[in-house]
Amino acid sequence: MNLSEIHYPHNLQELTLLLEHERNVQIIAGGTTFGYVQASRYLSFEPSIAYIRHIPELISIHKTERMISFGAACTLSELEHVYPFEQGQAKELMHTIGTSAVRNIATIGGHLMYGKRFLTLWALLACLDAELEFKAILKTSTKNIWYLADERGVPAIGSGNLLTRIRIPLQSIDHLFIKRVGGSMFPEGDGAYLVSAATVDRRSIANFKLVVAGARAYRDYDAEQRIISSPYPLPARILQNALRMYAESLRKSNFWNVELLLPLISQALENLQRSNT
Numbered sequence: 207m208n209l210s211e212i213h214y215p216h217n218l219q220e221l222t223l224l225l226e227h228e229r230n231v232q233i234i235a236g237g238t239t240f241g242y243v244q245a246s247r248y249l250s251f252e253p254s255i256a257y258i259r260h261i262p263e264l265i266s267i268h269k270t271e272r273m274i275s276f277g278a279a280c281t282l283s284e285l286e287h288v289y290p291f292e293q294g295q296a297k298e299l300m301h302t303i304g305t306s307a308v309r310n311i312a313t314i315g316g317h318l319m320y321g322k323r324f325l326t327l328w329a330l331l332a333c334l335d336a337e338l339e340f341k342a343i344l345k346t347s348t349k350n351i352w353y354l355a356d357e358r359g360v361p362a363i364g365s366g367n368l369l370t371r372i373r374i375p376l377q378s379i380d381h382l383f384i385k386r387v388g389g390s391m392f393p394e395g396d397g398a399y400l401v402s403a404a405t406v407d408r409r410s411i412a413n414f415k416l417v418v419a420g421a422r423a424y425r426d427y428d429a430e431q432r433i434i435s436s437p438y439p440l441p442a443r444i445l446q447n448a449l450r451m452y453a454e455s456l457r458k459s460n461f462w463n464v465e466l467l468l469p470l471i472s473q474a475l476e477n478l479q480r481s482n483t
């Protein structure tokens with residue numbers, strides 16, 4: 207049996223110092239994934255473990271006129287009452303994750319840094335342009351959430367990366383479409399979420415994003431650009447054109463089940479034509 211030393215840093219400085227000086231530190235936030243990511247029946251841990259839920263900077267929530275920023279160690283329950291999870295479909299999506307007991311422990315940082323696949327909230331956060339702040343001892347960097355995916359859309363979580371904050375621009379979303387496809391989302395499985403978000407500005411589409419995330423993550427920037435700035439409601443020609451672009455890029459990237467996804471993308475675009483969130 208190997209023994210690990212457990213550290214309880216009290217602030218970010220202590221934590222970044224620890225990560226700098228020790229090799230192979232295992233970060234634990236809620237700790238809800240550990241039974242699932244072990245390679246064998248026997249539990250094994252890194253020589254050093256850092257428990258981060260006591261760090262005030264990582265459990266604070268700030269809101270300005272333009273964005274909301276939450277610490278990576280906020281639990282999913284703590285986020286239930288803040289944008290974008292405080293109402294409507296985003297709230298329902300949050301409630302699909304485990305049980306309230308799980309959400310009281312599981313953190314948003316652990317959810318995003320899971321690494322084996324993209325979990326339930328990923329596609330929504332990607333549609334909302336979430337930015338992630340990472341910290342090392344002398345360096346703070348901010349990356350778009352797509353930093354967590356490689357060019358094939360596979361999770362690419364670098365070891366030793368400390369996620370400190372998640373920032374989401376406060377924007378008015380006029381149309382939100384969320385659909386689950388496939389089976390389970392956690393710990394493995396073929397489940398995925400398709401999310402699209404659109405903003406309509408004086409009878410034209412000011413913003414549109416569509417993301418699918420599960421075992422891999424997918425987005426077609428060109429198809430989105432085809433839709434953005436188009437008149438609203440979308441003319442049939444542009445709608446068909448965008449659908450053709452999605453079909454091509456899904457096939458080209460060999461992304462999951464194209465025949466299943468295409469009707470859903472079509473549904474997302476039709477939904478954009480009629481309903482408001």
Ligand SMILES: Cc1cc2nc3c(=O)[nH]c(=O)nc-3n(C[C@H](O)[C@H](O)[C@H](O)COP(=O)(O)OP(=O)(O)OC[C@H]3O[C@@H](n4cnc5c(N)ncnc54)[C@H](O)[C@@H]3O)c2cc1C
Nearest residue numbers: 235236237238239304312313315316317319325326369392
């Ligand atoms: C019973 C059960 C049911 C579940 N059902 C669902 C479901 O339906 N849908 C779904 O999407 N998920 C589900 N989950 C998964 C859940 O979302 C994750 O387990 C949880 O969000 C992970 O958070 P955590 O704080 O426990 O992470 P931890 O287990 O502590 O950490 C997860 C990983 O992230 C790393 N990490 C954590 N925080 C940071 C950080 N700040 N910086 C860098 N790395 C970090 C850890 O080192 C570890 O590798 C379920 C979990 C359980 C236990």
